[in-house]
Amino acid sequence: MVLFQDLRNQILREGADLCGIAHIEPSHSAILELGSKSRTHLLRAVSIGIRLPDSVIDQLHRRSSTRIAVMYRHIYDETNAELDRIASIAETILEAAGTKALAVPASETVDSKRMYGAFSHKMAAHLAGLGWIGKSCLLITPGAGPRVRWATVLTDAPLKATGSATEQGCGECKQCVDICPAEAFTGRPYRKGEHRDLRFDTGRCSEYTRGKEKELDCPVLCGLCVYICPYGKTDLR
Numbered sequence: 252m253v254l255f256q257d258l259r260n261q262i263l264r265e266g267a268d269l270c271g272i273a274h275i276e277p278s279h280s281a282i283l284e285l286g287s288k289s290r291t292h293l294l295r296a297v298s299i300g301i302r303l304p305d306s307v308i309d310q311l312h313r314r315s316s317t318r319i320a321v322m323y324r325h326i327y328d329e330t331n332a333e334l335d336r337i338a339s340i341a342e343t344i345l346e347a348a349g350t351k352a353l354a355v356p357a358s359e360t361v362d363s364k365r366m367y368g369a370f371s372h373k374m375a376a377h378l379a380g381l382g383w384i385g386k387s388c389l390l391i392t393p394g395a396g397p398r399v400r401w402a403t404v405l406t407d408a409p410l411k412a413t414g415s416a417t418e419q420g421c422g423e424c425k426q427c428v429d430i431c432p433a434e435a436f437t438g439r440p441y442r443k444g445e446h447r448d449l450r451f452d453t454g455r456c457s458e459y460t461r462g463k464e465k466e467l468d469c470p471v472l473c474g475l476c477v478y479i480c481p482y483g484k485t486d487l488r
C-alpha cells in the first residue's frame with residue numbers, strides 16, 4: 252500500500268491527472284487479442300491519465316480549420332510524450348522496489364489497419380475503476396469524459412486494485428454515433444468479451460481521416476467523438 256501511495260503521489264507530482272491500479276486477469280482474453288502476448292506475466296496495470304486541454308477540444312467541430320487540426324495533432328503528440336515520460340518514471344520506481352515493470356507507450360500501434368495498440372490502455376483504466384467504455388469505444392471518465400489520454404505500466408508488484416470495472420453511463424445517449432462523419436460506430440454498447448469490431452469500424456475512421464489530411468494538407472486527427480461527449484463538454488460540466 253505504501254508503494255502505491257508513493258507511486259501515485261510521484262505520478263501526480265509529475266503532471267498526471269489520473270492514476271489507478273487494475274488487476275488485469277479478468278480481461279486477459281481481450282488484452283491478448285490486442286497483441287499483448289509478451290506481457291501477460293505482468294498482471295497488474297498502473298493506469299496513468301492526462302487530460303487534453305478543453306481550449307482545443309472545444310473547437311474540434313471546426314473541421315475545416317487547418318489551425319485547429321494542427322493544434323489537436325500537436326497536443327495529442329505532446330500529451331503522449333508526457334505520458335511516456337511519466338510512465339518511465341513509474342517503471343523506475345517499481346523496479347527500484349524490486350518488482351518487474353514495463354511501461355507501455357501511450358501510442359504504439361501494432362496493427363495500423365485495425366488501429367490496435369500493443370495494449371489496451373482503456374481496458375486497464377476501465378478495470379481500475381476510472382471510467383467505462385462508451386459507445387465511441389473511448390474510455391469515458393466521469394469528470395472529463397473521453398478527454399483524457401492514457402499510458403500504462405505493467406508490473407508484478409503486489410498492488411491493490413483501486414476499483415473495479417465501471418458501469419456504463421451512456422444510457423440512451425448516442426451523440427458520438429450521430430456526429431461521426433464516417434458512420435464508424437454501430438451504437439452498440441460495450442459488453443465484456445464482445446469484439447470491438449461489433450461496435451466500431453476502424454477502417455471507416457481511418458479512411459475519413461486520410462481524406463481530411465488530403466483536404467487540409469496536414470496531419471489530422473478527427474476527434475469529433477472526443478469533442479461531443481456530454482461527459483467531457485465544458486458547458487455541461
Ligand code: SF4
Pocket residue numbers: 430431432433434435436455456457459460472473474475476477
Ligand atoms: S475520430 Fe471522427 S471519424 Fe473517427 S470515429 Fe471518431 S468521430 Fe468518427
Ligand code: SF4
Pocket residue numbers: 385386387388391420421422424425426427428479480481482
Ligand atoms: S457521446 Fe454519449 S453515447 Fe457516446 S460515449 Fe459519450 S455518453 Fe456515451
